[in-house]
Amino acid sequence: MLLKRAYGILLHPSSLPGPWGVGDFGDEAFDFLDFLNETGRGIWQILPLGPTGFGNSPYQSLSAFAMNHTLISIDNLISRGFLTKNDTVDIPLFPVGTIDFAKTDAFKSVLLKKAFDQFQLRKDPEETGAYEAFVEDSKSWLENYSLFAALKDKFDGKPWFEWEGNLAKRRPEAIRRSRRELKDSVSYHCFLQYIAWSQWMDIRQYAKARDIKILGDMPIYVALDSADVWASQSYFDLDSLGRPNNVAGVPPDYFSSTGQLWGNPLYRWDRLRLDKYSWWTERVKHMLKYVDYIRIDHFRAFAEYWAIPGSEETAVNGKWLKGPGIKFFSSLEESLGPLPFIAEDLGIIDQKVVDLLEAAGYPGMKVYQFVDSEPVNRENEPIQKLAYPGTHDNDTLAGWIFENLDLYPEVLSESFDYWKFQQEFMELIMQGNEVWAILPMQDLLGLSTETRMNRPGVVGGNWTWRLKSVEDWEARKDWLKEIVVKTKRNA
Secondary structure (H helix, E strand, O other): OOOOOEEEEEOOHHHOOOOOOOOOOOHHHHHHHHHHHHOOOOEEEOOOOOOEOHHHOOOOEOOOOOOOHHHOOHHHHHHOOOOOHHHHOOOOOOOOOEOOHHHHHHHHHHHHHHHHHHHHHHOOHHHHHHHHHHHHHOHHHHHHHHHHHHHHHHOOOOOHHHOOHHHHOOOHHHHHHHHHHOHHHHHHHHHHHHHHHHHHHHHHHHHHHOOOOEEEEEOOOOOOOOHHHHHOHHHEOEOOOOOEOEEEEEOOOOOOOOOEEEEEEOEOHHHHHHOOOHHHHHHHHHHOOOOOEEEEOOHHHHOEEEEEEOOOOOOOOOEEEEOOOHHHHHHHHHHHOOOOEEEOOOOOOOHHHHHHHHHHOOOEEEEHHHOOOOOOOOOOOOEEEEEEOOOOOOOOHHHHHHHOOOOOHHHHOOOOOHHHHHHHHHHHHHHOOEEEEEEEHHHHOOOOHHHOOOOOOOOOOOOOEOOOOOHHHHOOHHHHHHHHHHOOOOO
16 A cells, blocks of 8 residues: 555544533534645544543543444534533533543533433434434444443443353343343443444545545554453453453563553454454454544554463563464455555564564554654655654653753753744654654644653553644644645645
8 A cells, every 4th residue: 555645633533622521523623624624635643433441541442343422522412403502501610621531421421311312202204214224234333332331331330241140251141131121221322323423424524525534543452341352252362250361561661661561351363363353354344434544553463462461460471472464464455455554563673573564565653752863764765654753652742852851952951942943843754755744733732741642551641631722723724834835745
């Protein structure tokens, strides 16, 4: 797959501004697409859109197929007649520039249940038909997810492996009984998925009409407490109680001296291979309905992955195991055709990973916070890589520069122009030969380390940053337009 020279912005929908406590699929998303269009039809890179679980992390989702209902636009529900403005007169005082997930979830859940009640009362033929078509088209994953979500509600959020044994083991009679008993709750979660899906597809169509591409993010692993693991336990390395024998992570690295213990269950690649990777095929096929390109997170694990015993408290005592390799990607492409994958080839990269990436033929990534002081590749030919100052796992550019005074001692000068320095750094990246240059929104705005999205290996306090106003990015429009044209990255 050969990409054309372009630029993009990394901004998760939850970080969009708006009045409802969290960024969502509402007007501000369309405003952002207008901004991308006006500055050179930039690419919109997002993080995973799944419903978040532990720590509100998009990388610990309750489903690899479902969408996060917290991102549902309240304004859109009002315009569609599922809510009235009177339903929203008592909007809590939400923090500015950050997300209080507990407060936002509590507020939105009340409104979402009201919207569901109104949907059932109205019985609008067109809306009902669209809903039923969505449920039928999504049956392969929605049946499991909606029941899983209903059971999570019933058991006050307990993980599935702590449910009553017959449910945890998915005994047919227990599943049938639960579907009958929780029929209304199951329907509610189907409704939430329908609304989230329809709102995102409106955004997708708006982007398509402006020739703006959306780069999605697919975590290689799924959360232990997810509908996917519950519904397909044989594909995961679990013991008889549903606990992981081994879990995912990485050994000591740039971010942590004890490594990163993610805790996700590892795949039984032997069993997935026997089924011709059908679960993965459906996952990729589904995701390509709502994004144009897919960033495969932690690509190196397809060559070799770090397996940590489930009893360990750090990631130090793991071992490398062989991944599924090129046969995995060949199998996917046999079923789906050429795939628009971007490989997140960061971390501990050895020759096996390099060989796999070359065999697969996917573009990789280059993060300039990892290559220090030379942010321009001087080779003559274009490079099929994506260039970043940093990703969601890195500090902001402003914070990183301050932490690297040995590279940039001029920062301490009284006459030092911090923003001008950042502009020059981003312009150098945009001038590089890498085929795409992606700027995190925080870097475009020159924001400090307090606004970074994630601190790997740190529990709590992540994923909370959001813009205060659409005016934040409007203030950078003229500069960005100029640099995009100057570096020939306008699509």
